[in-house]
Amino acid sequence: MNENYIVNIVLPVLLTLGAPVVGGLLMGVDRKITARMQSRVGPPLIQPFYDAIKLWNKRPVIASRLQPVLAFSYLGFSLLAFGLLMFRQDLLVIVFTTALADTCLITASLNSKSPYSYLGGRRELLSVLAYEPVLIMAFLSIYMVTGSFLVDEVLAYRMPLLIQLPAVLIALVLVLIVEMKKSPFDVSASGHAHQELVRGVYTEFSGYTMAMLELGHWVKVTLVLSIVTLFWAPNLLIGAALSLAAFFIVLVVDNSYPRLTWRSMIKTTWGVGFILILANIVGLNLMGVI
Amino acid sequence: MKTKTKARLKSPWVLHYDCGSCNGCDIEILAALTPKFDAERFGIVNIGDPKQADLLVVTGPANRRNHRVLKRLYDQMPDPKVVMAVGTCASTGGIFHNCPNTLGGIDKVIPVDVYVPGCAARPEQIIDGVVLALQKLSEMSEKEDD
Numbered sequence: 378m379n380e381n382y383i384v385n386i387v388l389p390v391l392l393t394l395g396a397p398v399v400g401g402l403l404m405g406v407d408r409k410i411t412a413r414m415q416s417r418v419g420p421p422l423i424q425p426f427y428d429a430i431k432l433w434n435k436r437p438v439i440a441s442r443l444q445p446v447l448a449f450s451y452l453g454f455s456l457l458a459f460g461l462l463m464f465r466q467d468l469l470v471i472v473f474t475t476a477l478a479d480t481c482l483i484t485a486s487l488n489s490k491s492p493y494s495y496l497g498g499r500r501e502l503l504s505v506l507a508y509e510p511v512l513i514m515a516f517l518s519i520y521m522v523t524g525s526f527l528v529d530e531v532l533a534y535r536m537p538l539l540i541q542l543p544a545v546l547i548a549l550v551l552v553l554i555v556e557m558k559k560s561p562f563d564v565s566a567s568g569h570a571h572q573e574l575v576r577g578v579y580t581e582f583s584g585y586t587m588a589m590l591e592l593g594h595w596v597k598v599t600l601v602l603s604i605v606t607l608f609w610a611p612n613l614l615i616g617a618a619l620s621l622a623a624f625f626i627v628l629v630v631d632n633s634y635p636r637l638t639w640r641s642m643i644k645t646t647w648g649v650g651f652i653l654i655l656a657n658i659v660g661l662n663l664m665g666v667i
Numbered sequence: 668m669k670t671k672t673k674a675r676l677k678s679p680w681v682l683h684y685d686c687g688s689c690n691g692c693d694i695e696i697l698a699a700l701t702p703k704f705d706a707e708r709f710g711i712v713n714i715g716d717p718k719q720a721d722l723l724v725v726t727g728p729a730n731r732r733n734h735r736v737l738k739r740l741y742d743q744m745p746d747p748k749v750v751m752a753v754g755t756c757a758s759t760g761g762i763f764h765n766c767p768n769t770l771g772g773i774d775k776v777i778p779v780d781v782y783v784p785g786c787a788a789r790p791e792q793i794i795d796g797v798v799l800a801l802q803k804l805s806e807m808s809e810k811e812d813d
C-alpha cells in the first residue's frame with residue numbers, strides 16, 4: 378500500500394519537477410555536441426541554466442499585459458502534459474495539452490505589434506500543423522498494436538513497440554526535429570548564429586517571460602524524448618538509450634542541413650511521416666499481427 | 668560572487684549594430700564568432716534581438732540618418748546593459764570624422780562603456796573588449812543590489 382503510494386504519486390511528481398532540469402542539461406549537451414561537430418570547444422554543460430538565470434534577473438520589457446500570463450501558461454501546460462505522461466495517463470490528452478501550450482505561445486507572439494513576432498507566430502502555427510497530425514498518427518498506430526491509448530497499458534505491453542513499429546519511430550524523429558526547432562525545420566524561431574525574423578516567435582519576449590518560454594521549451598523536448606522512450610517499454614533504460622540516439626540523430630541532421638521553407642517543412646513531415654506510419658500499419662496488417 | 672552576477676557574466680548575449688561602417692570591423696566581429704576564436708565557449712551568442720541582448724556592439728560612425736535607430740536600439744535594451752564601440756570609426760568617427768553627414772563617434776548619441784580602437788579592430792582585441800565590458804557589467808550587477 379505504502380509503496381504503491383510512492384510509485385503512483387511521489388515519483389511522478391518528482392519526475393515532473395525534474396523535467397526542466399533534465400531538459401536544460403539536454404540543451405547543454407546539444408550545444409556542446411553541436412560545437413564539437415563544428416570543431417569548436419563549445420560552452421559549458423550548464424550554459425542553458427546560466428542563460429535562464431540571467432534572463433530571469435534581467436529587467437523585463439513587457440509588450441502587452443497578457444504576455445506574462447500566456448508565457449506562464451505555456452510553461453504550465455507543458456509541465457501538465459509532462460505530468461500526465463509521468464502519471465501514465467492517456468496519450469491523446471497529452472497531445473491536446475501540448476497543443477494548448479503551443480496555442481498560448483502563438484497567441485502571446487501575435488499579441489504585439491511587431492511584424493517579426495507576428496510572422497514568427499504564424500510560422501509556429503505552421504510547425505504545429507506540421508508535427509501534430511504525425512504525432513497523433515503515431516499514437517494511433519500505438520493504439521492499433523497495444524489496444525490502448527493509456528500509457529499505463531502501453532508500458533505493460535508484452536514486447537517492445539520498436540519491434541512492431543520501427544517506421545513510426547523514424548516518423549517521431551521528424552516530430553522531434555520540428556519540436557526542437559532544429560534545421561531543416563527551424564522556421565519559427567532562430568537561435569544562435571542564424572538570424573531571421575529577428576527571433577521569430579520569441580522576438581517580443583524579454584526577461585522572465587523569455588526565461589519561462591525557455592523552460593517550457595525544455596520540458597516539451599523532454600516530453601517528446603520520453604515518448605520515444607516508450608518504444609522500449611519493458612526496459613526503460615534501453616528506451617532512454619533509444620531516445621538519446623534519436624536526440625543525436627536530430628543534432629546530426631541539424632548540422633548537415635540548411636533551413637527549408639515552411640512549405641517544404643509541411644510536405645516533408647506529412648509526406649514522409651504519413652507514408653512511414655501507413656506503411657508500418659499496412660505491413661503489420663499483411664503479416665497478420667493486427 | 669552572487670549566482671545572479673555569475674550567470675550574467677557567463678551569458679552575455681550580443682546585439683551587433685552596423686552604424687554605417689566600411690564592413691571591415693563587422694567582418695572581424697564575425698571572425699570572433701567562427702570556430703577559430705569560438706566566442707560561444709564564453710556563452711557569447713549573437714542574438715540579434717535588442718529586448719534580450721546584454722551587450723550592444725556598434726561599428727561605424729553615427730550619422731545624421733541612423734543616430735535615431737541607434738538611440739532606439741539602446742533604449743529597447745533592458746537593464747543591465749553595456750555598450751561597446753568597435754573600431755576607430757565607432758570610437759571617434761575615424762576616417763569619416765569630417766564628413767558632412769556624420770556626427771562622429773557613437774558616444775555623441777549613446778553612452779559608451781568600452782572603446783576598442785583599431786582600423787579594423789582585430790578579433791583578439793574585440794574579445795579583450797568583451798572581457799572589459801563584462802567587468803563593467805559585474806560592477807553594475809553588484810551595485811544594483813546595494
Ligand code: SF4
Nearest residue numbers: 688691754755756786
Ligand atoms: S574602423 Fe576602419 S575597418 Fe572599422 S569600420 Fe571604420 S574604416 Fe572600417
